[in-house]
Amino acid sequence: MSHIKIELRKEDVDFIKGVCSTFNNDPQELINVLHTCQEHFGYLPAEVQEVVSDGLNMPVAKIYGVVTFYSFFTMTPKGKHPISICLGTACYVRGAEKVLDEFKKELAIQVGESTPDNKFSLSTLRCVGACGLAPVVLVGDKTYGRVAPDDVKNILKEYV
Amino acid sequence: METIKLTIDNKEIDVPRGTTIYKAARELGIDIPTLCYMELHDMNIENKPAGCRICVAEVSGRRTLAPTCATKCEPGMVVKTHTPRVLNARRTVMEFILSNHPKDCLVCSKSGTCELQDMAHRLGIKDIPGAEYAAVSTFRMDTSPSIIRNLDKCIMCRRCEMMCNDVQTVGAISAVNRGFMATVAPAFEQNLEHSTCTYCGQCVSVCPTGALTEVNHVPQVLRALVDPTKTVVVQTAPAVRAALGEEFGLAPGTLVTGKMTAALRTLGFDYVFDTDFAADLTIMEEGTELLDRLSKYLKGDKTAKIPILTSCCPGWVNFFEEYFPDLKDVPSTAKSPQQMFGAIAKTYFADKIGVNRKDMVVVSIMPCLAKKYECQRDEFSVDGNPDVDFSISTRELASFIKQANIDIKNLHDEEFDSPLGESTGAGVIFGNTGGVIEAACRTAYELYTGKKLERIEFTELRGMEGVRSATLDFDGLPLNIGIAHGLGNARKLLNDVRSGKSQFHAIEVMACPGGCIGGGGQPLHHGNSEIIKARAAAIYTEDRKKPLRKSHENPFIIKLYDEFLGKPGSEKAHHLLHTHYFDKKKKIMIKK
């Protein structure tokens, strides 16, 4: 009754199977397996979850359940410039949510999505340990501190 | 066993260590309300996520209220189950659940049998502050051939998840997302139809709300009944007669065979027949296949597949097609009784009464939701005309009878019509776990040994344990029988078959715990396994009441072979009464 069509390249399948066997194909290691896969692929599409299901011999519904439960897993590809807004307590009280809203408005995407040209993607983080600079925004490896909603346009300009 | 003493609502009690407060209270006659918790004691099935917190109580020495369904008794504990604080907490929990729950009880398919509705009533909930502002509808409806999912009504008790994963080991559904979007769904929130679901319906039978229900085919049946061009034939499965009465307030285990027959006639069915007849027919075909394979096997023929597996449960068939396609030559090729009945009704019987199969509508009353899917399978139709047109559940029949103003309790008992309504006790016991193989052995014994079976009841095959086995003496030949009910138990036996370790000659599998009496289409048991046991006992009573108790002695079966089929396993029998299985395992497709 399953009609999912999986089209992965052979080396991708081998990679995922390899990750599973590094973790002894143990379903208890699911989180670690998913982490490693997400590091490699940048995200966890359905197809990858299907192969993990095969490798760990556990229902794919359970895997999807875990992927959708933890916010650090994503099923959408990261953009070329992944933007992360810290929503830790310090950043939050200093207005991080307004900054986030501005990014959503400017890019016309929601958290967890990427722009159609795959240039930018948007995610949120818990405290990144730079509370002195709150509110904090990360674009790729670069850190921006004391970001105000008005700064958002200028930050994005750096990447066009 | 070590016992401990505690006090609940000022009453003292001794309980074995490890007992939960909820169970200890029940011993004292204190009925603490529960919602997510569910137990089918005799089947070792328990759902204990401690998620809803309806069951809380005050416990000495604890600051917070304890969920009693998951908290163990401690020596000297003092528990209070109805203080103002407790009652308030219960109300808050209900307000939280109801705040985003649809309020359309009047038109909900679970209305009247909904545990959430009952709980709101029981806790005296008369209003939900701010409820009119709550946004509710967030999930799309999902309709499959058997089951409807309406997840706006899900309260995240996770009973269905436990059934599908722990009991059935299917894993078609799982808890997904968090917060208000949390629900139970197939992978990627795709439709059930595109998951590995077997349509066993066990999730439906434990869902406390209207989130999971069966597809309703009563309107189609009604339309056929009023269509003057149609001859409408009905068949009733063994397990239905042992449970239908519950829907009308009769005690569990009350047999309503005669009243059900009368009600069906009142509803307007032209012929009221019995699936038990087809069960007898199944035994003829499956029993012959068993003896055939067995004698080849005993002669050392390596191609003879032993053990033979029963194939009358469509939930089980779906399961092995998905998970054990490499073993698809092992099960018997005999169709299920539902499909055998349809095939005979639309050939032999249609010819007899001079009706074209296109003008005949075959309806089946089943304890089962998988049968809805089964009768829609392509291989069970001829030129697009299905052998069985509609399969409705015991619950749907009860509703149909109520809608038609029939006071079933006061109807006089009536008999099934002949010839497809005549059956033996062997056909009846198909409804219980162990019944199919017992029926098969009653016939196989006499055919194999040529002797009369002295002790008709193989009690060693009966019971509620998930996996059972027994060795029967076939006149010197020890025949090893395995039985599993619940797909997780079936998986255990199947793994042994796959690895070549299985010592059994024949294995019976039923997807539902208890067999069809515990089927997904039966009146809801609400976690009371006594109900399922009472149905099982009723089935055995019905068997004992029958003058004939062995399938091969059914004179109408004998006549069917004489007039129409030839002998069991004949070419015609194969064409009409046997099927083949498919490899439905998901394939991982690789881009070249």
Ligand code: SF4
């Ligand atoms: S699920 Fe129960 S409470 Fe919810 S609408 Fe239906 S009957 Fe009412």
Ligand code: SF4
């Ligand atoms: S019908 Fe059976 S297999 Fe399908 S989701 Fe429900 S419990 Fe799982």
Ligand code: SF4
């Ligand atoms: S669908 Fe029904 S059984 Fe499953 S979690 Fe929701 S309310 Fe509970």
Ligand code: FES
């Ligand atoms: S809260 Fe944002 S860096 Fe600590």
Ligand code: FES
């Ligand atoms: S019934 Fe105890 S927590 Fe739900």
